[in-house]
Amino acid sequence: MYCTNMALSDSADKTTLMSIQPYTEDQSDALQEVVNIAMGQAGDSLARILGNFVALSVPRIRLVTVKDVIKTVTDMVDNNAEISAIRQSFSNSLRGEAIVVFAQAGADDLADLMGYDTDLDQSAKQELLLEVGNLLVGAVINGISETLKTDLSFSAPSLMAERTPLDQVLVPEQLSWSHALLMEVNFTVENRDFKCHLLMFMTEETIDSLRGILDEFMDGI
Amino acid sequence: MTPESLEKWLFVPCRHNGISIELTQAENGEEALAAYRDGKAEVMFLDLTMPVMDGYQVLEQLQKEQLNTFVVVVSADIQPKAQERVKKLGAIAFIKKPVKTSDIENVLHEYGIV
Amino acid sequence: MPDANDTTNLLNFIVDRAYVGIFVINQKREILLWNQFMEIHSERKADTVVGQNLFEAFPELPQKWLDRKIENIFILKNFSFTSWEQRPYLFKFAHNRPVTGGVDCMRQDCTLMPIKDDCGEVQYVCFTLFDATDTSIYQSKLEKTTEKLRELSNRDGLTQLFNRRYTEEALEKEFSRARRYNNELSVILTDIDFFKKVNDRHGHLAGDEVLRVISQRLASGLRGTDILGRYGGEEFLVVLPETGSQGAQVLAERLRKVVQANPIKVEGESLTINISLGVTELRSNTAAYAQLIAEADLGLYQSKENGRNCTTLFQPGL
Numbered sequence: 135m136y137c138t139n140m141a142l143s144d145s146a147d148k149t150t151l152m153s154i155q156p157y158t159e160d161q162s163d164a165l166q167e168v169v170n171i172a173m174g175q176a177g178d179s180l181a182r183i184l185g186n187f188v189a190l191s192v193p194r195i196r197l198v199t200v201k202d203v204i205k206t207v208t209d210m211v212d213n214n215a216e217i218s219a220i221r222q223s224f225s226n227s228l229r230g231e232a233i234v235v236f237a238q239a240g241a242d243d244l245a246d247l248m249g250y251d252t253d254l255d256q257s258a259k260q261e262l263l264l265e266v267g268n269l270l271v272g273a274v275i276n277g278i279s280e281t282l283k284t285d286l287s288f289s290a291p292s293l294m295a296e297r298t299p300l301d302q303v304l305v306p307e308q309l310s311w312s313h314a315l316l317m318e319v320n321f322t323v324e325n326r327d328f329k330c331h332l333l334m335f336m337t338e339e340t341i342d343s344l345r346g347i348l349d350e351f352m353d354g355i
Numbered sequence: 356m357t358p359e360s361l362e363k364w365l366f367v368p369c370r371h372n373g374i375s376i377e378l379t380q381a382e383n384g385e386e387a388l389a390a391y392r393d394g395k396a397e398v399m400f401l402d403l404t405m406p407v408m409d410g411y412q413v414l415e416q417l418q419k420e421q422l423n424t425f426v427v428v429v430s431a432d433i434q435p436k437a438q439e440r441v442k443k444l445g446a447i448a449f450i451k452k453p454v455k456t457s458d459i460e461n462v463l464h465e466y467g468i469v
Numbered sequence: 470m471p472d473a474n475d476t477t478n479l480l481n482f483i484v485d486r487a488y489v490g491i492f493v494i495n496q497k498r499e500i501l502l503w504n505q506f507m508e509i510h511s512e513r514k515a516d517t518v519v520g521q522n523l524f525e526a527f528p529e530l531p532q533k534w535l536d537r538k539i540e541n542i543f544i545l546k547n548f549s550f551t552s553w554e555q556r557p558y559l560f561k562f563a564h565n566r567p568v569t570g571g572v573d574c575m576r577q578d579c580t581l582m583p584i585k586d587d588c589g590e591v592q593y594v595c596f597t598l599f600d601a602t603d604t605s606i607y608q609s610k611l612e613k614t615t616e617k618l619r620e621l622s623n624r625d626g627l628t629q630l631f632n633r634r635y636t637e638e639a640l641e642k643e644f645s646r647a648r649r650y651n652n653e654l655s656v657i658l659t660d661i662d663f664f665k666k667v668n669d670r671h672g673h674l675a676g677d678e679v680l681r682v683i684s685q686r687l688a689s690g691l692r693g694t695d696i697l698g699r700y701g702g703e704e705f706l707v708v709l710p711e712t713g714s715q716g717a718q719v720l721a722e723r724l725r726k727v728v729q730a731n732p733i734k735v736e737g738e739s740l741t742i743n744i745s746l747g748v749t750e751l752r753s754n755t756a757a758y759a760q761l762i763a764e765a766d767l768g769l770y771q772s773k774e775n776g777r778n779c780t781t782l783f784q785p786g787l
Contacts, residue, residue: 167431170404171452174431179545187436192404261555265538272547281453290550290580 156197156341161348168351169193172277173319176332179273183266184247186323193319197341200309203316204301210318211235211300211331219295219303220267224275224288228344230314230336232274232288234267238297240328247328264291270321270332282351315341384408388416396424398468401446403430403437414444427462429454490560490577490598493584496543498523498536501593510562510575529561542583543591549581553601554608564602576605625699627677628684633706636698637758640708643696644758647710647751654751655717657707658765659687659724662743662777664703667735675735679742682733690727691720706762714750714782721746721780729778743778745769752785 157165173193181188198206211217216238223231236244244262245254254262268291279286295303315336322329336344379395381387385408390396403410410428417424428441431452438449448462462468484491485504493502500523503515511518513526524532542549551559553576564575578601584593623635631639640656647654661667661683668676680703687705688697700706707724709717725744732739747768749761768783775781 167452170431172431174433174452178433179547181434181436182544183541187434190404190432192406257555261551264550264552264555268550269541269545269547272549273545276547288548290552290578292552293554 157345157348160352161345162195164348164352165344166193166195168278168281168348169195169317169319171281172274173332175277176270176273176319177321179269180266180321183269184323184328185249186247186326189322189324191320191322193317196316196318198314198316200306200312200314203306203309203314204304206316207304207333208300210333211320215299216297217241217295217300217303218263218293218297220264220291221294222268222271222288222291224271224286226286227284227347228278228286228336228340230334230340232271233294233303233333233335234270235300235303235331235333236263236267237327237329240323240326240330243327247323247326260293260296264293266330267291270330274332274334282347283354284347311338313338313341315344384410384413384416387413391417391422391424398425398427398463401426401428403428403432403441411440411444414441414446418445425466425468427459488600491595492598493593493595494523494539495593496591498539500526507598511560527560530559531556535559538581539594542581542594546583546585546589546591548583551577551579551581553578553605557605559598564600572602572605576601628680628699630684630688630705631696631698633698633700636696636700636706636708637762639696639698640706640761641758643708643710644751644761652711653713654761655709655712655714655748656750656761656765657709657717657721657724657746657748658700658762658769659705659707659721659744659746660769660773661703662745662773667740667742671735671738671740678735679733679740683728683742683744686727686730687724690724695720706765712750714748717748717750718780718782721748725778725780745772745777746780747772747783748780749783 170193173190177188177190194210196206217235218238218241219233219235221231221233223229240247241259241263244266245251245259248262248266250258250262271288271291275286275288278284317334317336318331320329320331379390381390383405387396387399387401388408391399401410401413408416410430414426414428417426426441426446427448427450428446429450429452430437430441433451441449447466450458450462484502487504488506490506490510491502491504492500492507494500500518500521503513503518508514511527518526524530524536538549538551541547557572558574558577559579560575560577562575562577564572578599580597580599582595582597583591584595586592623631625632643654646652661679664676664679667679680699684697684699684705687707691697691707694710696708696710698706698708707720709720712720725746728744729741732741734740747765747770749764749768751761755761764783768781771781771783772779
C-alpha cells in the first residue's frame with residue numbers, strides 16, 4: 135500500500151482548477167505541475183543569490199478578466215501598501231508578460247540581503263530590483279521551456295513602479311486584452327523582511343496554444 | 356505529480372519485482388497523516404509546498420508521533436537547504452521534480468522496498 | 470539554398486559587421502571574440518584583445534559589480550541585462566553625436582547571454598551591446614518637457630503663484646505629514662480689501678496688475694518652506710509647515726504690512742491696497758485638511774467684520 139500526497143489536489147486548489155475553464159482537469163494538473171517545477175527553480179536561483187533559504191508558496195493559477203485583474207492581484211499580494219515592481223515580456227511559443235512585485239520593506243532591504251553596501255544610490259537600488267526580478271523571471275521561463283520542451287525568449291527587464299500603491303500599477307483602461315492566464319507564486323526570506331510575488335500573465339492566444347503544448351507534454355511523460 | 360503519473364512511475368519497478376501496490380491519495384498534509392495512521396502507507400511520497408499542512412509539518416508530526424515510515428519527498432523546491440531540512444526530519448530521500456522513473460526506482464532499490 | 474559553408478560565412482560576416490557590439494568571454498573572463506563595432510568604439514583591434522582578460526584589457530570597467538554578474542550567469546545559467554537608465558555605460562566609448570548630443574559618452578544597453586554546452590553547463594557568455602545614446606537624449610528632452618509641463622500645470626497663469634489645486638494638494642500632504650510626525654501646521658487665508666472697487670474704477674487690466682504686485686509682495690514676505698497659492702479671484706492661501714498659531718499670526722501681520730507698505734501705481738494713480746487675513750492651526754481634533762481652510766475662512770470673515778485690514782486667529786467656538 136502506498137500513500138501519495140499531492141499538493142495540487144487540495145481543496146483550495148479545486149476552485150483554482152475549476153476556474154481555469156479552458157482546460158481539462160488533466161491539462162490543469164499538468165500545468166500546475168509545470169508551474170510548480172518552474173517556480174521551484176526560480177526559488178532555488180533566488181536562494182543562491184541571496185544566500186538564504188527562500189520559502190515558496192503554492193503557485194496559484196487563475197483565469198482573469200481585465201475587469202477583475204486589479205482585485206485578483208491585490209488579493210493575491212494581500213497588500214495594497216507601497217510596492218516596487220519590474221516587468222519583462224516573453225515570447226515565442228507562449229506570449230505574455232511577467233511582473234515581479236516587491237513589498238517595499240524588502241526592496242529597501244535588498245542591498246543588505248545581497249551583501250552590498252547599504253548606502254547605494256537610487257540607480258544602484260533600481261539595478262538590484264531589475265537584477266533579482268530578471269533572475270526570477272529568467273528561471274521560470276527557462277523552467278517552463280525546459281519542462282515543456284518549447285522555445286521561449288524574453289526581453290530585458292524594465293522598472294514598472296517604485297514606491298507605488300499596488301492598485302495603481304495596473305490601469306485596466308490601458309490594457310488591451312480581455313482575458314489572461316495568471317500564475318502567481320511568492321517568495322519569502324525567513325527571518326528577513328523580504329517578500330516578492332512573481333506574476334505571469336499569458337495572452338488569450340497563448341491560452342489556446344498552451345492546450346496543445348500541455349497535451350504533447352503529457353504524452354511525453 | 357498526478358496519481359496517474361506516480362502509478363506509472365511505480366508500476367514499472369513494481370511489476371519487475373512482482374509486487375502489487377495500492378495508491379492512496381491525500382488531499383493535504385492532514386489527510387496524509389490520517390491515511391498513515393489508518394495503516395494505509397508503507398511508503399509516503401510527500402510534496403513540500405501544500406496548503407493546510409505543508410510537507411515539513413507532516414515530517415515533524417511523524418517524528419513527534421514516532422511513526423516509522425519511508426518518506427520520500429518529491430518536490431519542485433530544489434533548494435539544497437530544503438533537502439537538508441527534510442533529511443534532518445527523517446525523510447529517506449529527496450526526489451527533484453520533474454521526476455524521472457529512474458529516480459524513484461533507485462530510491463526503492465536502495466531501501467530494499469522493491 | 471545556400472550551403473552550410475555559405476551560411477557560416479554569412480553569419481561570421483553579420484556578427485562582425487552588425488552595428489551592435491558583440492563579444493564573447495569564457496569562464497576565465499578571457500575575450501574570445503570581438504566584433505567590428507567593438508573594435509571601432511574601443512579603438513582596439515580584435516587581435517590585440519582576443520585572449521586577454523576582459524578586466525585587464527579594460528580596467529575602466531566596473532569590475533567588482535560586473536564580475537559578480539558574470540559569475541552568476543555561469544552558476545544560474547540565466548540571461549542578464551544592463552540598462553543605460555540605471556548604469557549609463559559599461560565601456561567609456563565616444564558616441565556619434567559629438568555636436569548635438571549633450572552627453573559625455575555612449576549610453577549602452579547590454580544583454581549577457583549564456584552559451585551552454587551539450588550537458589547544459591555554461592561555457593561562454595556573449596555580450597551584445599546596443600548604442601542607446603539617441604534614446605537617452607530623447608528621454609532627457611522628454612523629461613525636461615514633462616517637468617516644465619508639470620510645473621506649468623501647477624501655476625496660476627496671471628500671478629505665477631501655485632494654483633488652487635496644487636496648493637490644496639500641498640496642504641493635504643503637509644496635513645498627513647504633520648499628523649504622522651506630530652508636527653505643528655498653520656494656514657493663512659487672505660483676501661484683498663475692496664478689490665471689486667479697483668476693478669470697477671480702473672478696469673480689469675489694472676486689477677490684474679494689482680494682483681501681480683500683491684502676489685510678489687506676499688511671496689517676498691514668506692520663508693522658503695511656506696507654500697503660497699492663489700486660491701480664488703483675489704484670495705490667497707498660505708500653508709505654513711512646522712509653524713504654530715503664534716508664529717503664523719506674526720507672519721500674517723508681516724504680510725499685511727508688506728502689502729500696504731508702498732502704494733501701487735496703476736494708470737498714473739497710486740493705490741494703497743490692504744488685505745484681511747484669517748489664521749488657524751492644526752489641533753488634535755482637526756478632522757481633515759479642508760477643515761483648516763474652513764477655519765481660516767471663518768477667521769478671515771471675522772477680520773472683514775472687524776473693519777478689514779487686520780488679522781484674526783480662528784478660535785474653536787468663534
